[in-house]
Structure formats: C-alpha cells, structure tokens
Amino acid sequence: MTAPPAASPHAPERAAVSARTLRALLRSRRRGRPAATTVAGRIYEGLLYALVPGGLLVQAVLAALDWSRASGSLADPAATGRPAVAAVLICLGLAVRAAAELGPLSVSSTNMTWLFSTPVDRGALLSRRFAATTAAAAALSTALVFGAALAVGIADVDLLWSAVLGASVGVIALSLAVVAQRHRRGPARVARVGMLLAALGGVLAVAAILTTTSTMPLPTPPTPPVAVLAVPALLAAAWSLLAARRATSGIDRGALNEAAEVSGAVRVSVGWLDTSLIADLLEQRRWRRRAVVRSSRLTGRGVATLVRAELRRVLRRRASIGWWAALGLLPYVTAALLPPFWTMPATLVIGYLALGRLSSGLRLTARSAALRRTLPFSDAAIRRTMLVVPAVAALVWGAAVAPAVAGSPWAGTAVTLALVGLAGVLRSAKRPPIDYHTGGTLDPISGAVPVALLVQVFSGPDLVVVAAVLWAAGIGLPFAALLASAAIAWSLWQDHRSTPAA
Secondary structure (H helix, E strand, O other): OOOOOOOOOOOOOOOOEOHHHHHHHHHHHOOOOOOHHHHHHHHHHHHHHHHHHHHHHHHHHHHHHHHHHHHOOOOOHHHOHHHHHHHHHHHHHHHHHHHHHHOOOOOOHHHHHHOOOOOEOHHHHOHHHHHHHHHHHHHHHHHHHHHHHHHHOOOOHHHHHHHHHHHHHHHHHHHHHHHHOOOOOHHHHHHHHHHHHHHHHHHHHHHHHHHHHOOOOOOOOOOOOHHHHHHHHHHHHHHHHHHHHHHHHHOOHHHHHHHHHHHHHHHHHHHHOOOHHHHHHHHHHHHHHHOOOOOOOOOOOOHHHHHHHHHHHHHHOHHHHHHHHHHHHHHHHHHHHOOHHHHHHHHHHHHHHHHHOOOHHHHHHHHOHHHHHHOOOOHHHHHHHHOHHHHHHHHHHHHHHHHHOOOOOHHHHHHHHHHHHHHHHHHHHOOOOOOOOOOOEEOOOOOOEEHHHHHHHOOOHHHHHHHHHHHHOOOOHHHHHHHHHHHHHHHHHHHHHHOOOO
C-alpha cells in the first residue's frame, strides 16, 4: 500500500481571474436593480445640472461676442496664425505636464482594496476608465485645435483635418501619460516633454510679439497643409493608443493610489467649493518631491530678515517664477487673437493668476495664526512685510505687459494692473475658512443660492472681476486703480485695528 503524497506547504498557484468573470460574480451578488422611476429621476437630475449651466454659459458667450462686435473689430485673421499656434502649444504642454504629474488613470479606495488587491487582469479592469479618459482628452484637444483653426480662418476640408489633428494630439498626449504612469521616473520625463512644448509655444509667442512691435520683419516659415500634419499624427495616435492599452496591465497599485488621492481631493474641493484642499495636497507633494533643501542662517534684524526669508522662499520655487514669467506672454497672445475690447479685462485676470504664484508666503501667514504667533512681529507688520515681494513682482509684471493694452498710457496701465492684482491676492489670502452655516440664501426660480457662501468662495477674484467690468463699462483706469487702492488700504487698516496694543 503506497503512502499518500505529502501535502505541499504552499497552496498551489491559481491562474488570474478574468475581469469578465469577476464582473459577472459581482453582478450576481448585487441587490435588485433600482426602479425605473429612480433611474428616470437620476437622469432628469443629471440633465438639469448639465443643461441649465450649459445654456447660461452659451448665452453669456453669445452676449460677449455681440458686445465685442459692437465695441471693436475682430483681430486680423492674417496676423493670428503664429499666436494661435503658440497658444495651442502652451495649453497642450501644460495639459501634458498636469496629466503626467497627477496621473491620468485612478481608481477609488474601495476598488483599490477589494478589486486591485486580487489576482485579476488589471488592464481589463482599467479598460473602461482608459477609454473614457481617452475620449475626454481627445474631445478637449479637438476643441482647442478646432477653435484655433477657426480663429486663424481655416475653412472647408482643412477645418475637418484640423479636428482630426486635434483628436490625434490629445490621444498621443494621454497615451504618453498612461505609459509613463507604469514607470517610477516616467511621469517626470513626460512632464519635461510637456514643458518643452510649452517653451516652444512661448518662443512662438515671443516671435509674434516681436513681429507686431518691431519694424524689422521676421522670416515666416512655410505653412504646410493641415492634412500633411494630420495623417502622421493619426497613425502615431493609433500606435500610442495600442501601447498605452498594453501598459495598463503593468500599472502598480502605488501609482493608482497616488492618482486616486489627487482625484479624490479634486472631487471634495469641487463639492465643498474650497480649492485650498487640492492646493494643500499639491503643495505637500511638491515639497516631498524636493525632499532636501539647503538651509543657511538669516542675518539681520527686524522685518528685513523676514523679507529676505520670503525672497529666499520664492527663489527656491523656480517653477512658480517660471509660471509668473510665462503668464506674461498671454496678454500679447490675447491682443492678437481677440478684439481690443477684451485685452484689458483678460490681462487683469491673467495678472491676478500670475501674481498668485508668488504669494504663497502671504497666504501661509494669513491662514495660520499659530505661525504668526511664533514671529516677533504684529499681524499688521507681518502682512505689510509679506506684501513686499508680491508688490515688486506685480509692478514688474504690469510694466512688462502694459504695451499689450492698446490705447492706454503705459504707466497708468502698469500701475493699475499691479494694484488690481495685489488687491485680489491680498483679499484672497485673508479669506477666512469657509463657513457653510453663515448667512441666508436667495430662492429664485433656478433654486436656492447661498449668498454668503458664494461671497466667501469668490473673495479675491470678485474684486478683479469688478475692476474688469469698470473698464468694460468705459469708466477707465483711474477708477479701477482707486478701487484696488481702497481695498488694500482697508485690509491693512483692519490688521492695524485688530492688533492689540502693546
């Protein structure tokens, strides 16, 4: 009689379960389907929240176009080619960098725990997310390139080829980001590619600026037909799409978890109307990526030491300085693509965004009472000291972009841009934490509107919008500058009043 074979100390390895089998098993364990009325209610709610804001946006765009046609002529289509290409390259480069750093594919924490920790074909589970993300990237890129083609004046068959080119570029960019998500150092490399594209767009924008401002004509490169660019891009998009589909099976849980962290923060920020959540998360990731900094002793006494510390903090964030400088090209691109009526309002908004990149110290000290208590200065002194670096940056930026605003004095435009941007940043930094139980609501036909909550959310940008409306109404630079100066003085006076006497 032969003895039975000894039991193996390890369980035999099983083949990976297919995604189709797992989905069928999950469907069999689910509860009954919801009623038809429930499904219809969800569809109605989704359409309501999608069509009503969409219709309001379309009406606002049409009204703005009518207003601009009545206020000034459109830009010359013959002079918009180079600025349009520059704007497209800058937007695509920034989108590629954002997709690479944040991660295009992500899953929820529930799926990460119960699905992606099991021996399942990961590529099949990510196939639907990959298809939806690819379609969204292709649609956004198509809208961008198609809009640029309309601005340049392309028509007929070339307009269709431009749509094909836009979709192909979006697919290629997303596929690169997906393939990079599989490797540890891949996102950084793809982010560099995105920055190179944005830098190329910046060079083209500078060339367009020199062409319009200087008397010396620059050589114009030959313009190939759109089909010559669209056909190779379409083939490259098909190849990159297959490569990205194969790469989804090798994306590890760490990369998916990082992307899920960012996507979850974005959803919470949108739901709570509080962008500080995603901003804090991105700030933490930025400093973790930097890991080590070289510290040195700060010499001197008084507020001068605090100014040097803030200046050193800004210089360590070279990316913020690059954004601040790169946004200085957008007013010139706007002046080339849009009617002159819109140049100043767009420049006011762009200036606020550019100055916000160099105001991290102002926001940090304004939102942290514990940090202010550790510094041997009053709140008013800290606020005035933290305004030094943003004020200098605002004056330099305003002086650099003031020539883009035609029909306005250079000095007055530069000072107005600096004051409005500084007032908006200061008001945004002093914004208290959002309180969801303060103030009343209006109840118009479209639904209840929490007025106090909206005031808290838009504190800062609202002042910039008011200044832009004053300009659009024909009131001019002095009133916008006076409004910004009054806002800055009021904010500093409140700090002085709230500081207890020694």
